[in-house]
Amino acid sequence: MSRFRMYPTPAQQDALIDQCRHARSVWNLALEQWSMWTRDKGPTPRFPEQCRQLTEARAVFGWLRAGSNTVQQQALRDFDQAVKSFYAGTHRRPTWRKAGLHEGFRIVGAQAIRIEQVSRKWAQVLVPKVGWVRFRTSRAIPAAKSYRVTRDRAGRWHLAFAAIPEPIRASGAGRIVGVDRGVAVSAALSTGELLSCPGFSDRELERLKHLQRRLARCRPGSNRRLRGKMAIAKLYARARDRLKDWAEKVSTDLARRFDVIRVEDLHIPHMTRRPKPKPDPERPGAYLPNRRRAKARLNRGILANGWGALVRRLEQKAPGRVEKVRPAYTSQTCSVCGHCTPENRKSQAVFRCVACGHQAHADANAATNIAAGRAVGARRETPVRVSPKREPQHATSA
Incomplete structure (x- = not known):
């Protein structure tokens, strides 16, 4: 993601905290419904039914109606996707969101493209029920269809766009x-x-x-x-x-x-x-x-x-x-002659091969072995005892 630092005013911070509270409450309610499933009961409500329940709850509770319907419905959609990912085996089980720890909400759709460039270093985004919030453009703003507003434990607000940047091209020198x-x-x-x-x-x-x-x-x-x-x-x-x-x-x-x-x-x-x-x-x-x-x-x-x-x-x-x-014996193997023994590692930073006398920084020597792929075939100093009269065995034999 491409993340930017937001600088909301004190009034906007209070409105953003309310939006985070609404998204967290809706997520925890959906998680509570999902956790109440038992074999003797029917299936728990899914995303369409939860949206209808959210509409009824907004008509009853004023604190919920004061928030953005887009933020609250998106919290239900995110929870539904989390449940599907859990059943697919790609993610862990959804957990409870806590105040001060999981502060954030997501905006998707046409409202996610309401962004204006104010100057060379500043831009602003229109957050529902909050207004235009400034953020610092430390890099080019990507073309994304959604963004997420988060608040960390230090009280800093960030704006993250769901856009994957292009990978870095190789130099072509074969290094x-x-x-x-x-x-x-x-x-x-x-x-x-x-x-x-x-x-x-x-x-x-x-x-x-x-x-x-x-x-x-x-x-x-x-x-x-x-x-x-x-x-x-x-x-x-x-x-x-x-x-x-x-x-x-x-x-x-x-x-x-x-x-x-x-x-x-x-x-x-x-x-x-x-x-x-x-x-x-x-x-x-x-x-x-x-x-x-x-x-x-x-x-x-x-x-x-x-x-x-x-x-x-x-x-x-x-x-x-x-x-x-494979990292086995990379710090004990000489990068020059390939001799492997614990005595080569004199200390944390000193490597001195007892066979050829090669001396180098221990971590740099291990990095050279990793670059050569020598760790795959690294062996201990003591060879495996095999009788010289034994016939060669095939690799597939037991």
């Missing part, structure tokens, strides 16, 4: 690059480049710790706690913007410079799972140390370096040119 993702170095290229994703600064970390301590002393439900949560959300939003900006710039640069981009086939959700508790057999009800503090720190480092965002944007900008390589 191949390998990308090794890490924690100390966010992305190491086979060309020797070491890229680091910007995160929190030292001053921001001190302020974050101060705000978290202040938040712990606030009374639940108070305005002071709400202001503290908003201040913390702004810090996290700033760091998240830096991560997205870094992923966009790096993915665009790689898609333009190289024809084939090879990355490790990593399962990030599995890598960032919590360690399972270890029961103590000698003390019933007690548990052994499982190093969950160290694992939590590693998980934060993985997520803060944008591993998934970088590969996801590469696949979108360079479709068909991103290859995933």
Whole structure:
């Protein structure tokens, strides 16, 4: 999607919040009807019947009638599509929308094309029941038939058009690059480049710790706690913007410079799972140390370096040119002679081959192996013991 930052007035912000509240209420009501299905009852209402019920509800309740019928019907249509996607197996089960977390609504149809360019940097969109809202044109406005208005936890409003941009063309030089993702170095290229994703600064970390301590002393439900949560959300939003900006710039640069981009086939959700508790057999009800503090720190480092965002944007900008390589032993294999042993990795950043003496940055050496596809055929130093008198076996034999 092409997303733009919106700058509504205080009165428009209140109207937008009401529209988000109406869309969220209609979605949750539809989800409640769908969740009440049992085998002994009839089928739950579908989209046409829910639209008729919405018309009856708007005639009874004034707060619902004050909102836009387009926004409310579109929430029902989105829920109907979510249910179909769930039954098709392409998406997860629809969940409840919460205030402050899922704030947004969608506009589709003729009302979605009411956009005017005010100046070179500013434009405005006509939102139903709200009026003309300004937004910053950081790029060309795409030709889309729908858009979505959202509000993040930091209180910022965004306008996203449902338009898929054209993929980046390959350079045609036949260049191949390998990308090794890490924690100390966010992305190491086979060309020797070491890229680091910007995160929190030292001053921001001190302020974050101060705000978290202040938040712990606030009374639940108070305005002071709400202001503290908003201040913390702004810090996290700033760091998240830096991560997205870094992923966009790096993915665009790689898609333009190289024809084939090879990355490790990593399962990030599995890598960032919590360690399972270890029961103590000698003390019933007690548990052994499982190093969950160290694992939590590693998980934060993985997520803060944008591993998934970088590969996801590469696949979108360079479709068909991103290859995933098996990551086994890429950090222990020499990129010059192919010798594989754990002793090659002297430290986190130093790689020195014990066979040929090749020395390089450990992440850059792993990226070179990924670019060559050497990780697929990587073996350990100790060979498999097979009798030399054994006859050659066919690959299809048991």
